[in-house]
Amino acid sequence: MTPAVEVRDLHVRLGGAPILAGVDLTVAAGEWVTVIGPNGAGKSTLLRAVGGLLRAPHAVSLFGTPLRALRPRERARVVATVAQSPVVPAGMSVLDYVLLGRTPYIPPLGRESAADLAAVREVLDRLDLAAFHGRELATLSGGERQRVFLARALAQGATLLLLDEPTSALDIGHQQEVLELVDQLRRAHGLTVFATMHDLSVAGEYADRLVLLADGRVVAAGPPREVLTQELLATYYRAHVRVIDGDHGPLVVPIRPH
Numbered sequence: 251m252t253p254a255v256e257v258r259d260l261h262v263r264l265g266g267a268p269i270l271a272g273v274d275l276t277v278a279a280g281e282w283v284t285v286i287g288p289n290g291a292g293k294s295t296l297l298r299a300v301g302g303l304l305r306a307p308h309a310v311s312l313f314g315t316p317l318r319a320l321r322p323r324e325r326a327r328v329v330a331t332v333a334q335s336p337v338v339p340a341g342m343s344v345l346d347y348v349l350l351g352r353t354p355y356i357p358p359l360g361r362e363s364a365a366d367l368a369a370v371r372e373v374l375d376r377l378d379l380a381a382f383h384g385r386e387l388a389t390l391s392g393g394e395r396q397r398v399f400l401a402r403a404l405a406q407g408a409t410l411l412l413l414d415e416p417t418s419a420l421d422i423g424h425q426q427e428v429l430e431l432v433d434q435l436r437r438a439h440g441l442t443v444f445a446t447m448h449d450l451s452v453a454g455e456y457a458d459r460l461v462l463l464a465d466g467r468v469v470a471a472g473p474p475r476e477v478l479t480q481e482l483l484a485t486y487y488r489a490h491v492r493v494i495d496g497d498h499g500p501l502v503v504p505i506r507p508h
């Protein structure tokens with residue numbers, strides 16, 4: 251079957267320095283793959299390249315089509331990105347911000363249709379954001395805002411979701427709620443999820459496969475119990491951890507070194 255994401259020998263240089271140095275990976279349609287790795291490993295850069303936000307035209311294909319062959323509107327119907335800290339337009343309401351997700355469906359110089367508004371209201375309800383629809387985005391708390399960013403991506407109706415640290419600003423309850431919702435949507439609508447996460451236990455609980463990135467290279471990839479090992483985490487994170495069996499995958503507990 252054609253993979254949702256295919257990355258072949260991806261090299262990215264930023265500010266004159268090599269950031270990604272020959273990354274290869276595939277994400278099957280319907281799969282959830284999470285990229286982990288220490289700070290500065292290149293995780294966000296990889297996600298941006300897959301989302302078409304960097305010039306890497308030859309290395310990335312989405313659902314069998316090279317990125318370079320997709321026009322921006324076409325690309326936006328296929329892939330939706332939730333960046334780590336998206337720009338918040340001044341004075342914009344929650345409703346209008348989430349409505350931006352419908353841009354690929356609105357004709358140039360046209361207005362949103364009743365179906366666009368219905369799609370937005372449905373997503374706001376699902377994410378428990380309906381009460382905020384008239385609020386100025388900038389006045390929301392970090393966690394509320396993060397749910398609005400996700401709402402915009404879901405309203406886009408793309409089949410591939412790229413989530414860069416989607417729950418970093420959320421409390422543990424909202425973190426679970428958002429990840430469960432993403433997983434439900436994935437199963438119900440056949441979405442593919444390609445994410446980055448720092449919480450290794452949570453990453454392992456939700457992903458089918460993990461990709462461990464270090465210094466711009468994939469150093470391990472596979473099911474969570476093959477990647478979340480004490481040895482790999484000591485080598486690449488310099489972390490002292492204990493890995494214990496959980497119901498949905500390994501749980502990584504940091505242990506204070508002697």
Ligand SMILES: Nc1ncnc2c1ncn2[C@@H]1O[C@H](COP(=O)(O)OP(=O)(O)OP(=O)(O)O)[C@@H](O)[C@H]1O
Nearest residue numbers: 264265266269287288289290291292293294295296
């Ligand atoms: N525009 C840029 N110019 C120069 N260097 C950059 C640029 N953007 C990113 N980098 C560098 O590329 C490296 C990888 O950054 P990236 O944000 O992809 O890492 P990351 O794995 O997502 O890190 P973190 O876990 O800290 O979010 C970092 O060393 C960063 O400083």
